Amino acid sequence: MNVASLVLERARQDPAAxxxxxxxSARGQKVSYAGATNRELDxxxxxxxxxxxxxxxxxxxRTAVxxxxxxxxxxxxxxxxxxxxxxVVVDPGIGLRRL
Structure with missing residues (x-):
């Protein structure tokens, strides 16, 4: 069992969740959030x-993200x-010079 299979199982069980x-978006210190359903993400x-x-x-x-x-x-x-x-996750805020 891996992360992908867990997400797939969840998408089948409850696709609208x-x-x-x-x-x-961020305005000052307030951040707005949105959501995506299991079906959409799948x-x-x-x-x-x-x-x-x-x-x-x-x-x-290996893939740089x-x-x-x-x-x-x-x-x-x-x-x-x-x-x-x-x-291989790379923080986009690091900039090319520091990469």
Whole structure:
């Protein structure tokens, strides 16, 4: 059992339940959040996994992930895990010079 299979099981059990909350905007110290359902996250991550496979990403391949912590981050991470790729998360705030 891995993270991807747990998410898939949850999506089948309760597709309309909110799977994630992610930041959508920040005004001062107040941050607004939105949610994505199990069904949405499952579909988005499947589409990403298909696209990555077409681009040549394979099981076990290390893949740099350098995106902000928004909805796309979660879908991308799950897509990579579904296909067995190894995400290597890099903080996008670090900047190229410090990378």
């Amino acid at each position: 909110v799977a994630i909350h992610y930041p959508v 579909r988005e991550s499947d589409a990403i996994a298909r696209g990555l496979a077409k681009a040549g990403v394979t099981r076990g391949m 350098m995106v902000p912590p928004d909805r796309s981050f979660f879908a991308l991470m799950l897509g990579l895990l579904k296909m067995g790729a190894v995400p």
